[in-house]
Amino acid sequence: MTTQAPETRIVQAYRVPCDGGGAALGHPRVWLQIPEDKGYVECPYCDAKLVHKDFEGKV
Known part of the structure; x- marks a missing residue:
């Protein structure tokens, strides 16, 4: 049995x-x-x- 990776979401704001x-x-x-x-x-x-859109692909 494998564990699912946590979800990653791209967001627009710094408070979410x-x-x-x-x-x-x-x-x-x-x-x-x-x-x-x-x-x-x-x-x-x-x-x-939760990743801010300005950091998408950088973290």
Whole structure:
């Protein structure tokens, strides 16, 4: 059995919500702040990587 890789999403803003994307199968909505020098943040619940559009392909 293999584990799926965490989801990577390209986003437009530096402050973004994450709720796991699965309604009842998701997690509580959290707001995450992407550091402007790093370009991405990982959700502490679902491990999704949220990448700002300016850093797409760079992280």
